[in-house]
Amino acid sequence: MKVTVCIGSGCHVKGSRKIIHRLQEMISKGNLPCEIELEACFCQGRCTEGVVIRIDDEIITGVSTENIENIVLTRLKNK
Ligand code: FES
Incomplete structure (x- = not known):
């Protein structure tokens, strides 16, 4: 599954860097049911x-550090 995060200035101001960190944490834990690119x-x-x-x-849209994990896990379950 490929996850692409917008790092344009608008999304940067709204915290896209934190979302990328959160995703990297999820990936590094290594317990996801499929690989995330x-x-x-x-x-x-x-x-x-x-x-x-x-x-x-x-x-x-409207992704935050609070909902990113749920969004990704839900999509992974439906794979
Ligand atoms: S900065 Fe325009 S959509 Fe992300």
Whole structure:
């Protein structure tokens, strides 16, 4: 599963760096049911809805350090 986090200025201000750290923690624990490929991207044109991430081809907005784990785990379960 590929997770891409927007690091454009709008999402950066809303905490995309913390979200990347959180994802790296999840990956390094190594107990996820499938591999996550983590990438960063520039502005996705939805800055007001940030933080914006993409999981495979699905765009997800309003991501925070509070909900990132749930978002990823839910998608992993549906794989
Ligand atoms: S900066 Fe993330 S959508 Fe624009």
